[in-house]
Amino acid sequence: MFCLSLSNKMAFTSECNCGGLPIGSIFASKRGLGNVKLPSPTSNFAKTTRMTQISAEGSRNKDGLLGDAPWNLFFDLRERETEWSEGNQERLVVAFAAEELEISPAEVTRRLQELTVLLPDISLRLHKLRPSIVATLIRDTKDVARRLVRLKATFPKANLDTVVSAEPQILLRDPSEVEREAAEVADLLGVQEIDSLVEQYPRILDAGAVEEALSMLRAVMPGKDPRATLVASPSFISRVERGGRRLGDNPDPGSDYS
Structure with missing residues (x-):
């Protein structure tokens, strides 16, 4: 062998x-x-x-x-x-x-x-x-360039090189869907924009996962503000992703080798 x-x-x-x-x-x-x-x-x-x-x-x-x-x-x-x-x-x-x-x-x-x-x-x-x-x-690398311009308009303060390198699927999503998801997540977290959160943890662009994470935080940390906790540690969402909601999925959907 x-x-x-x-x-x-x-x-x-x-x-x-x-x-x-x-x-x-x-x-x-x-x-x-x-x-x-x-x-x-x-x-x-x-x-x-x-x-x-x-x-x-x-x-x-x-x-x-x-x-x-x-x-x-x-x-x-x-x-x-x-x-x-x-x-x-x-x-x-x-x-x-x-x-x-x-x-x-x-x-x-x-x-x-x-x-x-x-x-x-x-x-x-x-x-x-x-x-x-x-x-x-x-x-089509020209289409990638166009999508980057649209993404920069949605997240003007974020380093898109960092975001896309960590989560390349974001470029493959419909730009309008990304914009709607960003607005929903910002509303759930009670913040004006989520640029820095997306840069830290791009997979926060999932309103359903954010809702589940907030619900989990309320259960395990009663008396604490779950939104503030999630804003401080956006990667907490990975705990939701490892649970029943995405059971069996690759932990990094962009990777076959991680």
Whole structure:
């Protein structure tokens, strides 16, 4: 099983040149303009093997032999997998988008560069996003730009790069629906605007979840103002999302890997 896993990783991490750029290299820097070469498998193997030897140094038995503790056997494999995973997942995203949109990997790379000009932070999460969402976003980057303008009008004080990178689905929702939801949430919380709350926790744009969170807070914190509590800690909504209302859903709907 180990040999198969290692060979797969070696195959995925070989350079695939698309339009003069390795697929993974455009995500090496925040703006997707870097050209940093991924570390070679050989150097990783040497480093992790050495670290395994060091980590096991204190685990020798009375005969001077290394113990058989699980971390001694698998430490190097786990670390190497962590180092390779992001690059592999980025390549899978690019391959999926190319097939979904029926375009070349080089064209996917070009459109991703356009997307990272609009949303620099999204390049840091490419390996975590659902390939289908990435494909939808790069289908028409001009439409993404128009939606960003509309979103900025709705949340003028929010950092949209931060918001969309954390919750890219917000760009796929109908702008009018987002505006209505924002007004409902603001009314439920008794505030004039929710720009800072959306920046802190974009998934607060769910009036139903906000109502449930307020109801839960009233039950567990009688005598406290639930609205003030939720405004101070908007991520409390995640407790509602983990409950029966969304039981079985991916905790991060934009991600297949988180």
